[in-house]
Amino acid sequence: MSSAQRATDPSGTSPPSPAVSPAAPAPDARAVLEAAEISRALSRIAHEVLERNKGAGGLILLGIPTRGVHLARRLARRLAEIEGTEVPVGALDVTMHRDDLRRQPIRAIGATNVPAEGIDDHVVVLVDDVLYSGRTIRAALDALSDLGRPRAVRLAVLVDRGHRELPIRADHVGKNLPTSQLERVRVHLSEVDGEDSVWIEGGS
Amino acid sequence: MKHLLSAADLDRDAAVSVLDVAEQMAATQQREIKKLPTLRGRTVVNLFYEDSTRTRISFEAAAKRLSADVINFSAKGSSVSKGESLKDTALTLEAMGADVVVVRHPVSGAPHRLAHAGWIRGAVVNAGDGTHEHPTQALLDAFTLRRRLVGEDRGDSSLGQDLKGRRVAIVGDVLHSRVARSNVLLLHTLGAEVVLVAPPTLLPVGIGSWPCTMSYDMDGVINGDHGDLDAVMMLRVQQERMNAAYFPSAREYSRRYGLDAKRVAALPDHALVMHPGPMNRGLEISAEAADSARSTIVEQVANGVAVRMAVLYLILSGENS
Numbered sequence: 001m002s003s004a005q006r007a008t009d010p011s012g013t014s015p016p017s018p019a020v021s022p023a024a025p026a027p028d029a030r031a032v033l034e035a036a037e038i039s040r041a042l043s044r045i046a047h048e049v050l051e052r053n054k055g056a057g058g059l060i061l062l063g064i065p066t067r068g069v070h071l072a073r074r075l076a077r078r079l080a081e082i083e084g085t086e087v088p089v090g091a092l093d094v095t096m097h098r099d100d101l102r103r104q105p106i107r108a109i110g111a112t113n114v115p116a117e118g119i120d121d122h123v124v125v126l127v128d129d130v131l132y133s134g135r136t137i138r139a140a141l142d143a144l145s146d147l148g149r150p151r152a153v154r155l156a157v158l159v160d161r162g163h164r165e166l167p168i169r170a171d172h173v174g175k176n177l178p179t180s181q182l183e184r185v186r187v188h189l190s191e192v193d194g195e196d197s198v199w200i201e202g203g204s
Numbered sequence: 205m206k207h208l209l210s211a212a213d214l215d216r217d218a219a220v221s222v223l224d225v226a227e228q229m230a231a232t233q234q235r236e237i238k239k240l241p242t243l244r245g246r247t248v249v250n251l252f253y254e255d256s257t258r259t260r261i262s263f264e265a266a267a268k269r270l271s272a273d274v275i276n277f278s279a280k281g282s283s284v285s286k287g288e289s290l291k292d293t294a295l296t297l298e299a300m301g302a303d304v305v306v307v308r309h310p311v312s313g314a315p316h317r318l319a320h321a322g323w324i325r326g327a328v329v330n331a332g333d334g335t336h337e338h339p340t341q342a343l344l345d346a347f348t349l350r351r352r353l354v355g356e357d358r359g360d361s362s363l364g365q366d367l368k369g370r371r372v373a374i375v376g377d378v379l380h381s382r383v384a385r386s387n388v389l390l391l392h393t394l395g396a397e398v399v400l401v402a403p404p405t406l407l408p409v410g411i412g413s414w415p416c417t418m419s420y421d422m423d424g425v426i427n428g429d430h431g432d433l434d435a436v437m438m439l440r441v442q443q444e445r446m447n448a449a450y451f452p453s454a455r456e457y458s459r460r461y462g463l464d465a466k467r468v469a470a471l472p473d474h475a476l477v478m479h480p481g482p483m484n485r486g487l488e489i490s491a492e493a494a495d496s497a498r499s500t501i502v503e504q505v506a507n508g509v510a511v512r513m514a515v516l517y518l519i520l521s522g523e524n525s
Contacts, residue, residue, distance in 0.1 A: 093228070096242040096270075096517075106522035108221070109228040146237045 029186070029201035033175055038158065038196045041174030042071070045156050046078035048172045053123055056083040058151070060119055062092040064128040064140055065110035070191040071158060072127040088115035092126065092147075094139035114147055124150040125172075129187040131157040134168035159198055161185050179203075205518045207319045207328045211339040211390040216366060219393055222514050223347050224363050229517070230510035233269070243272040246520050249302040251293070252331070253279040253309045258481055258505055259331050259341070263306045266512035272520075275300070290314060294323040302326045304519060312336035327519045335380050335445070341480050342386035344511040345437065346394055348500050351507070352476055353434055368395030371432065373425050375401040375461060376439030376488050379408050379450070383480045384439055388416050399430045403461065405450040422461050426470050435476040438463050438489045458487055465492040476500050 033041070053059055056079055063072030069091045076089040093110035101107070126140055137155060144153060156172040161179040175198070179185060183203035190196050205218070214222065232240060248267040250260055260276070267274045277297075279285070284293065290309075297305060304327045307315045312334030319328035332338040346367065353370055355361030372391055378384045378400050388398050398416035400407065411418060419425050426433065441457065451457045468477060477489075477499040485491050494501060 096232070096240045101242065101521040104522070106518060109225050109517075111228060112231065142241065146240070147235065 026201040028203075029199045031197055032177060032200055033159070033198035035190075035196035038174070038198070041158065042074055043078055045172045045174060046075055046082060049075070049125055049154070049156065050079065050082060052154070052171065056085045056087050058122050059087045059125060060115055060122045060150075061087055061089045061125050061127055062114070062119075062140075062144075063089070064126065064136060065091055065093050066192060067187055067189050068126075068128040070189050071129060071156075072125075075125075075127060075156065088117070090114045092140055092143055094136060094143050097139035097142040099135060099139070112143070112147075118148050119144065119150045120148040121151050123152045123154065125154045125156055127156050129158050129189075130185050131155070131160045131168075131170050131173075132163055132185075134164045134166035137168050138166050158187060159185060205515075207315075207330075208339050208515055208519065209315050209319060209328065209330045210337050211342045211386040211393070213339070214390065214393060216393050216395070219343070219346070219390060220364060220366055222343055222511070222518060223350055225517060226343070226347050226507070226511045226514035227351075227363060229513040230507065233506075233510060238269055239271060240269060241271050242517060243267070243270040243520050246272045246303040247275065247301055248272045248304045248306060248516065249275045249277060249297050249300075249326075250331075251277045251297065251305050251307045251309075253284070253307075253314075254332070256308055256332070258508065259308065259338075262505070262508040263329075263331060263340075263512050265509045266516055269509070270513055270516060272303075272516065275302070290318065291321070291323055294318055294321075298324040298326070304329060304516060306331050308332045310334055329515060329519065332382050334382070335385075336382050337386045337389075338382040338480075339386045339390070340508070340512055340515055341383050342390040343515070344504055344508040345383075345387055345478060345480070346390055347507050347511050348478065348504050349391075349396075349435055349476070352500065353474070366394040367391060370396040370434045371399065371430070372396055372435045372437060373399045373401055373430075373433050374437045374439065375422060375425075375463065377406050377441050377450075378402045378411075378439065379406045380442040380445040381439045387437065388414050392416065396434075397431070399425055399433075401425050401461070403451055403457070423467070423470075426467050428472075432472045433475050434472075435478055436463060436471065437478040437480075438483075440480070440482060441484055441488050443484075454487055462488055462490060463493045464490040465496075468493045468496055468498070471498075478504060481505070 061072040061076050063069030072089050076087045079087045090113045091111055093112045095107050095109045154171040157170045158174040159177050160170055160173045161177045163181055180203045183200050186199040188195050188197045250263055252260055264274050306329045307318055308331040315328050315330040315333050330339055350362050354365045374384050391398050392415040400416055400418040401422050477493055479501050483489055
């Protein structure tokens, strides 16, 4: 997803926001995760990924632009610290596989970078910032099948805010965040936004 | 972007964003599975009143790679030969539900009429009208230039960049060339300098108002009279539009304005040799020049598919489409 905002639109998408420095949090915004909690959540996800996979062998992390890519890189660093092996990291842009292109303003297309060895017979861990309707992940699964045939696909997200519209669930969740559909969840990451935090705004 | 009728429809940011989207489209064309589901269920009509090889198949390939349905219409063998007007043909296409009409027409302004007369609701893309414009050709030329000259021959590093400070000579039959018109406008928008080189008879009236310089002396331009060149774009001598004698003989034209190995050798080392095709080998370009390592002629065709995918995507996605 090109944006940290998951808007109130239940079709599971948000208007594109500038890639850098999104608007300051609204006055009614409340912080739900701070930098230290995000860091701990990512460390736990890293351990879970390794436990589930019984080590780092055959793993590939693919982030969904924009913030998913940064989260995937952070996860890869943690995996390297824990296991001492480098896990390939890439980016998977899903824009061209979305089902809502005609309902939204035109989206810029992000880059897709897949490690040179390809994804065939690897275990791909998709990484995104917020899991909401599940439509982004549906598009990601389609995009993946165009690239090859992974042995398994898993999903790691920083925040699961509920309100799924498709039979999709995350394997690794940083924080389950019960929300109303009227609220919006913003993820800020230092690489893009200058700080690490998760906010909920609106809804009142 | 509702229609694409002229290279002048694009400002700098819009043009750069087309090139950026094209870069991602080009990346998908390196994969084993080249087809994307993006435009599933949309219909693209190729409405060609003039012969074309690469533009038509390029649009067809672009539409198919994005999963759109393609209807090819060529005037030859259609009701046009029975006297059907553009309007009635357009109403037929509208009844069939065309989302985009890609039109090539021998009359300048026909795409504009099609877009604004209220005959069809779909978008119109100009694929060459008379001696007016051919905007997707200019976009693919700019894309080729940016890929080769900006960044290290690798797409990603040129994302977001324009062609500021680059210098391109466009040589040949400017009078009849829609490619030259669109390229002058687009390259100027992207910050490049354009030098037109042609015999006086093949330069249009009023060229002084175009955003470019001009010269009658090809060797002078190649040797750097207007500054070092980054690319030479050769135009086809359009024999089918030559109703009068514009130059004394083909051999004289070839000697004064043809690109041969000697002139290629006089160019700066990094300069590219471009041609929109189809080429008259031996007339405006020699076989050595066309097949030399710095020729981008085949690459331009491949880039054309990516650029047209980007144009179709930008026209057909978004809530206003």
